[in-house]
Amino acid sequence: MYKKISIILFTFFGVTISNAQENILLKDYSPKSIYKIPITVIEKAKFPVIDMHSHPYATTDAEIEQWIKTMDKFGIEKTTILSYQTGKKFDSIYNVYSKYEGRFEIWCGFDYTGYNEKGWSEKAVKELERCYRVGAKGIGELGDKGEGLVYSKPTKAYGMHIDDDRMKPLLKKCGELGMPINIHVAEPYWMYEPIDIHNDGLMNASDWKIDTSKENILLHAALIKTLENAVKENPGTTFIACHFANCSYDLSIIGRLLETYDNLYADISARYAETAPIPRYTKAFYEKFQDKLLYGTDMGMEPSMYETTLRILETEDEHFYEKELFNYHWPLYGLGLGDTILKKLYYENAKKIID
Known part of the structure; x- marks a missing residue:
């Protein structure tokens, strides 16, 4: 009798599961860690920070002033507005943004209007020089995900990449003016792979x-080759390959x-979620290239965003999820980076570029 009941219960619960x-x-998969391990709350960066990658998320004085309060809370001295x-x-x-002296640095784009027409490069250089005089x-952020330089506004330059001959006068002029170039090339590698059961980044594939x-x-x-050529x-x-040049799968x-x-x-x-799952390899990379890496966010201006980036960089916390910022299952x-690396990453490397 007991054996029969056990078989029925096992069958019932087995089918239910x-x-x-x-x-x-x-x-809908949204795991929560079962591990009872230390959780570190970072209230402020260990050292002063320059955020080298953000955008004009705030559009009113009130929003900017609130953003500055958040920056002050977390030790962000200055934010670069791409x-x-x-x-x-x-x-x-x-x-x-320039009204808030010392808190924001504003960068411009390139004007690709008429990029297929003769004489475009000279016109684009003139607009670059004008933006420089205004204060750029x-x-x-320039951007090329494969179809061409499509990030700058108002015009997308389909078919023209950063190493195109037409771009040479602009890139040269940036050097003469001391204007660094932040460029986004490619995307995380899983985006190029089939959307199937083996795709490690499938959570974001939709x-x-x-x-x-x-x-x-x-x-x-x-x-990556177009970037290297340029x-x-x-x-x-000076070039800044943002998001690790989207090489987080192979640093x-x-x-x-x-x-x-x-x-x-x-x-x-914006590549914290792609590198934090491999902390030992990533930490070794930071140690080796500590003079060439720049702190950036590119994920809005909410306090929780800063807290998460600092937690990943400064603590040795383990096995935690951040579904609000990152939609991965990882x-x-x-990383538990040392003080010397943090000082360079947060501030010193940026000062070499923007001062």
């Missing part, structure tokens, strides 16, 4: 995916470029 597994959708913009739109952003301190079937699109390796051909111009790729070219840096913005781990 099996059905539950089959009915849970991947997009506006993408040229023309009157850049001027308006500059006028809003650098260029960014929102972020590279259509590799598009005609004339450059894939990951080819985009950096190599313009030794007098040795950007590592080789950082070793080879004195005029290349990398910012760590647990995160603190």
